Amino acid sequence: MDAEGLLADELFCFLEARRKEDFSYSHILSSMCTTPHPVAVKAHALFMETNLGDPGLFPGTVSLEDELIRWFADLYHEPSAGGCTTSGGTESNIQVLRFCKAAKKAKNPNIVVPASAHFSFEKACKMMDVEMRLAPLDHEYRMDVNAAGELIDKDTCCIVSVAGTTEYGMTDPIPELGKIAGQEDIHLHVDAAFGGYVLPFLKDAPKFDFSIPEVGSISVDPHKMGMGTIPSGVLMVRDEKVFCNLLVETPYLTVKQAYSLTGTRPGASVAAAYAVSRYFGTKGYTSLVTGCMENTRRLIEGMEAFGVRRKVTPDVNVATFDHVDVPKPWIVSYTRKGDLRIVCMPHVSRDVIESFLADFGEFHVPNTH
Amino acid sequence: MDAEGLLADELFCFLEARRKEDFSYSHILSSMCTTPHPVAVKAHALFMETNLGDPGLFPGTVSLEDELIRWFADLYHEPSAGGCTTSGGTESNIQVLRFCKAAKKAKNPNIVVPASAHFSFEKACKMMDVEMRLAPLDHEYRMDVNAAGELIDKDTCCIVSVAGTTEYGMTDPIPELGKIAGQEDIHLHVDAAFGGYVLPFLKDAPKFDFSIPEVGSISVDPHKMGMGTIPSGVLMVRDEKVFCNLLVETPYLTVKQAYSLTGTRPGASVAAAYAVSRYFGTKGYTSLVTGCMENTRRLIEGMEAFGVRRKVTPDVNVATFDHVDVPKPWIVSYTRKGDLRIVCMPHVSRDVIESFLADFGEFHVPNTH
Numbered sequence: 001m002d003a004e005g006l007l008a009d010e011l012f013c014f015l016e017a018r019r020k021e022d023f024s025y026s027h028i029l030s031s032m033c034t035t036p037h038p039v040a041v042k043a044h045a046l047f048m049e050t051n052l053g054d055p056g057l058f059p060g061t062v063s064l065e066d067e068l069i070r071w072f073a074d075l076y077h078e079p080s081a082g083g084c085t086t087s088g089g090t091e092s093n094i095q096v097l098r099f100c101k102a103a104k105k106a107k108n109p110n111i112v113v114p115a116s117a118h119f120s121f122e123k124a125c126k127m128m129d130v131e132m133r134l135a136p137l138d139h140e141y142r143m144d145v146n147a148a149g150e151l152i153d154k155d156t157c158c159i160v161s162v163a164g165t166t167e168y169g170m171t172d173p174i175p176e177l178g179k180i181a182g183q184e185d186i187h188l189h190v191d192a193a194f195g196g197y198v199l200p201f202l203k204d205a206p207k208f209d210f211s212i213p214e215v216g217s218i219s220v221d222p223h224k225m226g227m228g229t230i231p232s233g234v235l236m237v238r239d240e241k242v243f244c245n246l247l248v249e250t251p252y253l254t255v256k257q258a259y260s261l262t263g264t265r266p267g268a269s270v271a272a273a274y275a276v277s278r279y280f281g282t283k284g285y286t287s288l289v290t291g292c293m294e295n296t297r298r299l300i301e302g303m304e305a306f307g308v309r310r311k312v313t314p315d316v317n318v319a320t321f322d323h324v325d326v327p328k329p330w331i332v333s334y335t336r337k338g339d340l341r342i343v344c345m346p347h348v349s350r351d352v353i354e355s356f357l358a359d360f361g362e363f364h365v366p367n368t369h
Numbered sequence: 370m371d372a373e374g375l376l377a378d379e380l381f382c383f384l385e386a387r388r389k390e391d392f393s394y395s396h397i398l399s400s401m402c403t404t405p406h407p408v409a410v411k412a413h414a415l416f417m418e419t420n421l422g423d424p425g426l427f428p429g430t431v432s433l434e435d436e437l438i439r440w441f442a443d444l445y446h447e448p449s450a451g452g453c454t455t456s457g458g459t460e461s462n463i464q465v466l467r468f469c470k471a472a473k474k475a476k477n478p479n480i481v482v483p484a485s486a487h488f489s490f491e492k493a494c495k496m497m498d499v500e501m502r503l504a505p506l507d508h509e510y511r512m513d514v515n516a517a518g519e520l521i522d523k524d525t526c527c528i529v530s531v532a533g534t535t536e537y538g539m540t541d542p543i544p545e546l547g548k549i550a551g552q553e554d555i556h557l558h559v560d561a562a563f564g565g566y567v568l569p570f571l572k573d574a575p576k577f578d579f580s581i582p583e584v585g586s587i588s589v590d591p592h593k594m595g596m597g598t599i600p601s602g603v604l605m606v607r608d609e610k611v612f613c614n615l616l617v618e619t620p621y622l623t624v625k626q627a628y629s630l631t632g633t634r635p636g637a638s639v640a641a642a643y644a645v646s647r648y649f650g651t652k653g654y655t656s657l658v659t660g661c662m663e664n665t666r667r668l669i670e671g672m673e674a675f676g677v678r679r680k681v682t683p684d685v686n687v688a689t690f691d692h693v694d695v696p697k698p699w700i701v702s703y704t705r706k707g708d709l710r711i712v713c714m715p716h717v718s719r720d721v722i723e724s725f726l727a728d729f730g731e732f733h734v735p736n737t738h
Binding site: 001002003004005006008011012014015016017018019020021022023025028030031032033034035036039041042043044045046047048049050051054057058059060061063064071074075087088089090091094098118119120122123126127128129166167221223224229230231248249250251252253254261262263264265266267268271275278279280281282283284331333334335336341 | 370371372373374375377380381383384385386387388389390391392394397399400401402404405408410411412413414415416417418419420423426427428429430432433440443444456457458459460463467487488489491492495496497498535536590592593598599600617618619620621622623630631632633634635636637640644647648649650651652653700702703704705710
């Protein structure tokens with residue numbers, strides 16, 4: 001620990017060296033995050049000191065949060081929907097479990113989630129003593145609706161479905177799950193952390209939003225395909241009343257009650273997410289997402305030309321293949337089952353795909369059996 | 370919702386107008402946040418795209434997180450202490466409850482907190498079905514040790530104490546609470562979200578850190594008196610093994626397990642917190658904190674000269690007074706009991722104090738009874 005401080009020049013020389021030790025997104029094919037859009041970075045800087053945990057002090061920033069929620073309400077076909085911003089998908093999913101558990105008041109509550117659900121549900125269930133029941137997937141890695149139906153009982157407080165799974169990029173059969181949720185009067189949550197910025201901008205994409213009448217909530221992350229800054233999540237709810245169960249008194253702040261999970265929370269990343277939505281408009285996102293899907297198809301064709309089979313044709317820009325190693329310095333990931341997984345984020349451009357395929361072709365010895 | 374996007378110039382003209390609707394920190398006397406230090410802002414920008422939720426991709430950023438933890442370990446007199454960064458005090462306190470509850474395995478666990486505890490404990494307890502037992506305060510707004518002792522039973526998994534309370538700026542009698550915690554073998558947590566950046570730099574400050582042998586964990590927020598960027602919290606623990614109970618598997622990431630509450634999480638605000646600690650060194654923080662305490666004393670003297678009595682002489686830079694209104698445009702807050710509360714943050718300079726006192730003097734009609 002220094003007693004004397006460092007000079008700024010010396011400090012930033014050191015910090016820049018450390019920053020260079022990080023991998024560059026140029027070779028990262030495993031992440032659902034990406035380089036934030038320059039408009040997001042500029043907006044983030046402009047709102048750096050704002051704190052949405054004390055909203056009365058920052059009415060201008062709050063108005064951007066409100067407009068971002070309205071933008072999603074329109075995009076998800078329910079103009080009267082409400083919502084709030086969060087630090088990302090995990091916090092959004094925790095908030096859903098909080099209000100579902102509080103509303104159900106069961107002694108031993110449970111939720112039904114697909115085997116493909118993000119690990120945040122395991123974390124949230126353990127924390128809140130909620131049983132997590134895993135519904136198996138069908139041959140296309142989508143939640144098996146009949147199996148899900150059989151897992152439900154009177155203590156089920158939530159059915160979770162995923163729009164654009166982390167591992168295989170698939171979307172569960174949400175309209176069918178909606179029918180079950182409606183019959184049994186159970187909250188249906190859609191984890192669209194990734195797909196929520198993709199599916200609305202694709203032709204013939206599977207349905208996942210409030211146009212399905214039983215969908216009660218949708219989580220979506222601007223810091224993934226929204227090209228916003230970290231940390232940035234949005235939780236949309238059909239009826240804002242669900243938040244009432246979460247209110248606590250907040251003395252000495254400019255509001256008297258709050259339902260957010262965190263206290264002090266950044267306005268900067270909310271302004272960044274809002275800025276990108278306005279800068280792109282629906283046309284801009286359509287162009288971005290269409291490009292990512294084209295690159296995903298090109299990658300799949302290229303890998304199959306090397307004899308490496310796709311696992312499935314994905315709904316979003318996540319490509320998976322039979323297990324195979326890839327050459328350095330490319331960074332890929334593998335699913336729980338060991339399948340190769342590549343996320344075609346905006347930084348994974350057509351040039352990056354071609355460069356990866358060329359390196360892979362030189363490296364790969366075809367499987368001959 | 371726009372189909373076409375906005376031009377960048379048009380967008381930033383709009384965003385700047387919204388930003389101007391926010392209050393400026395120049396007249397905010399109610400907040401425990403402040404304008405981040407320019408060094409923090411610059412470091413934040415340099416690390417904007419880093420994600421500590423996938424640490425293998427960002428080893429340079431991870432090394433800064435490690436060094437920030439080491440800095441606090443030294444500062445808090447336990448070089449072998451461990452810890453992690455969080456989004457702020459609320460998340461840190463939730464993490465403490467998670468590991469205390471998991472370790473205790475009681476059917477109906479409870480925690481004992483002072484009546485002055487931050488409302489995040491209420492939130493965390495409700496979420497995790499933990500009973501919150503409130504210990505009353507003594508005449509100086511510090512936790513009553515005997516009353517706390519009487520609230521403890523075999524299901525108590527944590528005693529919470531506060532170093533620099535949000536409302537009155539007081540520090541609980543932590544060495545005495547430590548004796549009880551040691552006798553009963555109960556985890557003792559210190560919520561030093563505010564005081565953790567103040568008390569170590571003051572002469573004759575009350576003891577609160579790992580030099581008290583029973584203190585098991587300490588939370589502290591760089592985005593408060595650390596002059597970091599939002600969101601930024603640190604949770605220090607004497608023994609890192611406490612986190613083992615929180616581990617979940619994290620498939621498809623560069624690490625196999627994680628114990629953090631959130632998933633994707635910013636490296637930018639961690640780099641910012643680290644940058645300020647190196648830039649200031651202990652001498653810089655000592656100078657900053659000494660100035661804030663001098664301003665606090667000047668404010669108290671000035672208000673008492675107008676006949677407005679202090680409630681208590683605080684341990685940190687939070688001043689409280691008998692209830693009285695203040696003139697616009699000054700933004701103050703009031704405690705749950707209705708006492709006037711002013712936080713003398715770094716942006717509340719001596720000039721700001723004098724300007725506030727002058728305005729208050731013109732506005733205030735002395736209470737004559």
